[in-house]
Amino acid sequence: MSHKITYSPAYTIVPTYECFNRCSYCNFRVDIGKDSWLTMTEAKSVFKKLLPKEVIEILVLSGEVHPNSARREDWFQRIENICELALSMGFLPHTNVGPLSLLEMERLKGVNVSMGLMLEQLTPTLLKTVHKYAPSKRPETRLQQLEWAGKLQIPFTTGLLLGIGETKTDRITSLSAIAKIQKQWGHIQEVILQPHSLGSQQSYQNENFPLEDLPALIADSRSILPENITIQIPPNLIGTPELLWACIEAGARDLGGISPRDEVNPDYPHLTAKYLKTILKPMGWELIPRLPVYPQYYDWLSPKLQKSLKAKENDLKNAETMVETSKVKEE
Ligand SMILES: O=c1nc2n(C[C@H](O)[C@H](O)[C@H](O)CO)c3cc(O)ccc3cc-2c(=O)[nH]1
Numbered sequence: 070m071s072h073k074i075t076y077s078p079a080y081t082i083v084p085t086y087e088c089f090n091r092c093s094y095c096n097f098r099v100d101i102g103k104d105s106w107l108t109m110t111e112a113k114s115v116f117k118k119l120l121p122k123e124v125i126e127i128l129v130l131s132g133e134v135h136p137n138s139a140r141r142e143d144w145f146q147r148i149e150n151i152c153e154l155a156l157s158m159g160f161l162p163h164t165n166v167g168p169l170s171l172l173e174m175e176r177l178k179g180v181n182v183s184m185g186l187m188l189e190q191l192t193p194t195l196l197k198t199v200h201k202y203a204p205s206k207r208p209e210t211r212l213q214q215l216e217w218a219g220k221l222q223i224p225f226t227t228g229l230l231l232g233i234g235e236t237k238t239d240r241i242t243s244l245s246a247i248a249k250i251q252k253q254w255g256h257i258q259e260v261i262l263q264p265h266s267l268g269s270q271q272s273y274q275n276e277n278f279p280l281e282d283l284p285a286l287i288a289d290s291r292s293i294l295p296e297n298i299t300i301q302i303p304p305n306l307i308g309t310p311e312l313l314w315a316c317i318e319a320g321a322r323d324l325g326g327i328s329p330r331d332e333v334n335p336d337y338p339h340l341t342a343k344y345l346k347t348i349l350k351p352m353g354w355e356l357i358p359r360l361p362v363y364p365q366y367y368d369w370l371s372p373k374l375q376k377s378l379k380a381k382e383n384d385l386k387n388a389e390t391m392v393e394t395s396k397v398k399e400e
């Protein structure tokens with residue numbers, strides 16, 4: 070019997086790249102006014118093209134419009150409409166568009182099976198460096214988002230960005246804060262350990278996170294975080310199959326959304342699930358697709374969302390049965 074590692078077959082849709090923050094490690098953002106927003110017609114034609122493929126999750130990832138801007142409601146409404154359209158076409162949305170008001174979060178809960186926001190790091194020292202021009206990255210704002218998501222019973226993804234100037238102690242502090250929130254609310258389904266990876270568009274020119282330190286950090290995270298949180302690592306940022314194995318041995322159990330393009334790190338193409346399967350199998354690990362929400366949270370979702378989930382869960386089961394049947398045929 071082999072052990073299981075999961076991934077989410079995904080496609081990333083970007084309502085806009087424009088962002089009022091300027092995180093100095095960002096390769097995604099463009100200045101305000103330099104990008105038009107994705108229209109609903111464009112979104113529809115993107116989703117239509119995905120239909121014959123095995124995509125389940127639509128990851129809605131966006132640059133941000135300032136909470137006090139007159140354009141905020143239009144920006145938010147577009148995001149909500151995109152989620153609704155994705156759902157109506159049979160996909161399962163997961164939105165990560167930066168900090169939201171409590172009301173915005175509540176509205177998006179109705180059209181998402183899970184949501185996410187990286188804590189990045191809890192230490193306020195980064196507000197003097199990489200986050201100097203990024204008000205959305207205030208640690209207390211992000212912690213509050215995690216708490217609101219807990220109160221609203223939204224299945225949630227968070228994580229740390231590694232190698233942006235934090236110390237080893239800072240990482241432990243960030244993980245402990247996530248653990249504490251989880252003990253109170255229990256809504257955090259996964260924590261991403263995301264190594265900062267230099268790209269061609271960013272201004273921050275620090276070294277990358279030393280990837281060889283990742284397995285030890287995963288082991289530490291495993292001992293700090295409650296058992297019901299899965300540790301996710303992004304395989305395209307890990308470097309070598311040997312290191313990927315070491316990370317899995319240390320306790321990582323999920324490879325995140327695998328889509329045609331990593332919008333956050335476009336210089337690091339996503340590896341295909343097929344390729345990842347072939348490198349994991351000899352080590353006794355079976356890579357299997359999952360939904361963007363973990364089963365223990367299904368009953369937190371509206372009946373309408375649960376219906377969409379059931380349909381996709383059946384697709385997953387059928388896909389597995391098909392694999393099993395073809396195995397039997399081969400033998
Ligand atoms: O392809 C990516 N997917 C990213 N995802 C997608 C993520 O792997 C999946 O959406 C979740 O695992 C849900 O299935 C994020 C989701 C979040 O909630 C927060 C941050 C990220 C970051 C990335 C990322 O850098 N690249």
Ligand SMILES: C[C@H]1O[C@@H](n2cnc3c(N)ncnc32)[C@H](O)[C@@H]1O
Pocket residue numbers: 094095096165186187189229230263264265266267268271333334
């Ligand atoms: C969506 C998430 O992507 C992460 N992110 C942003 N820029 C980079 C980068 N250069 N390398 C790795 N991760 C990055 C942040 O953690 C953000 O919250």
Ligand code: SF4
Pocket residue numbers: 088089090091092095096097098131132133167203205
């Ligand atoms: S990381 Fe997110 S918040 Fe920061 S500049 Fe990029 S898009 Fe904006």
